[in-house]
Amino acid sequence: MAHVASWKKEKVKELADMMVNGQVVAIVDVHGIPSPQMQAIRSNMRENSSMVMTRNNLMLLALDEAAKQKPGLEKLKEQVHGQCAIVATPMNPFKLFRSMEKTKTPAPAKPGDIAPEDIEIKAGDTPFKPGPIVGELQKAGIPAAIEGGKIVIRKDKVLVKQGEAVPEDLAKLLPKLEILPMIVGLDLRAAYEEGVIYDKTVLDVPPDHYINLLATGAHNAFALGISIVYPTEETIKPLIAKAYREALSLSVEAAIPTKENVKILLAKANVGMLAIASRVPELGDERLTQQLAANAAPAAVEETKAEEKKDDEEKSNSEEGASFAGFGGLFD
Secondary structure: OOOOOHHHHHHHHHHHHHHHHOOEEEEEEOOOOOHHHHHHHHHHHOOOOEEEOOOHHHHHHHHHHHHOOOOOHHHHHHHOOOOEEEEEEOOOHHHHHHHHHOOOEEEOOOOOOEOOOOEEEOOEEOOOOOOOHHHHHHHOOOOEEEEOOEEEEOOOEEEEOOOOEOOHHHHHHOHHHOOOOEEEOOEEEEEEEOOEEEEHHHHOOOOOHHHHHHHHHHHHHHHHHHHOOOOOOOOHHHHHHHHHHHHHHHHHHOOOOOOOOHHHHHHHHHHHHHHHHOOOOOOOOHHHHHHHHHHHHHHHHHHHHHHHHHHHHHHHHHHHHHHHHHHHHHHO
């Protein structure tokens, strides 16, 4: 039997215990993070999370060991590759993902790095004075030239397309042009919580995304319940109010007097009576004459306002027409 170093056994046990005791366990990508930035990240995480980096084979062994107490944890093994670390934390996977995203910062590209998106240079001035560097820029495929005593970029150009490797000569020049195309920081690959694996595509959503979905669903369900007259604790009061309004409207339309609608019916009858009375000349009833006069006064005011508005519009149109006619005379 091959001898296994004691430190390896201790490291596997340390990792397994950390994962068993952690509410959420995640695998994070740490590729390309400079040492000073990594130290700062670990220092910020130390308060509520634990992060351990070690050999990938030891991580795999620790996942198998911890999975004996947390079934399903072994599914994280497929995320253990390249440069990665194990994180254990009480934060839920969504909060953990957002905290990881906050660690990311722009960084210069190293030779051979894969461009996360098109690396493009824009036309315009550069910070360089005329000299040998113009030849270096041109050799790297950058359309540089000397104009007016300074080096300029003559046109926009995509230097490296997304998914392609950054050439060595270009990688040396991009920082001098203040182009930092890489994003460096912790990249959460997947997280485990209570038997469920959450991958990046599930976690990469706005903080209020699911809250808005639930709110929209609740609103739509409530509207549907009202529409199909489905009584529940939430819809019963609006349904009763709706039924009352519809019953009142129907009773008024059918002229069926009730305690609730009698005033409305009397008012409606009064309006109808006045409309008929207005067509009868020389009424002998003084009260009717007074009511008709009282109703006629507001009507006359409204009619006057309408006529004034019409006159103003006609005047405005006339002035505008005259103005255009005068303007048209310039072209006669």
